[in-house]
Amino acid sequence: MRDPAAAADLTSPVGRWRTIDDATGQPRAVVRIFARDGRLYGIAERSLAQHPARTRCDECTDDRRGKPIIGMELMRDMAQDGEQWDGGTILDPESGRIYRCRMTLRDHGMRLAVRGYLGLSLLGRTQVWERID
Secondary structure (H helix, E strand, C coil): CCCCCCCCCCCCCCEEEEEECCCCCCEEEEEEEEEECCEEEEEEEEECCCCCCCCECCCCCCCCCCCECCCCEEEEEEEEECCEEEEEEEEECCCCEEEEEEEEEEHHHCEEEEEEECCCCCCEEEEEEEECC
16 A cells, blocks of 8 residues: 555645544545645545445535536635635535535644534534545
């Protein structure tokens, strides 16, 4: 297995991440985070679930409604603010809900704490993703 730290800039979330379900602790998907116009965005590259519950975002209420989840932009418009990234949104394709988002690197850039919340950051949940590359 390739060492993800070998080529990655560990001071940035840009790269590929294995998402981990905060409720079950199981890997769910691979998300690629990339920079565009000074902001960060995230696309679902593939599902790691043996039998995904959904393949399209039928519950979405914006431009992503009815579109395939794989290839979908799940995270939008994240800006760096000191040692974290925030100001953007993240979509839960299972529910179609869009949450405000904050991300912070952990473990020398090998993990990413992704917090989705409504209103105040205290009212939300955090997933910790693992860097792939």
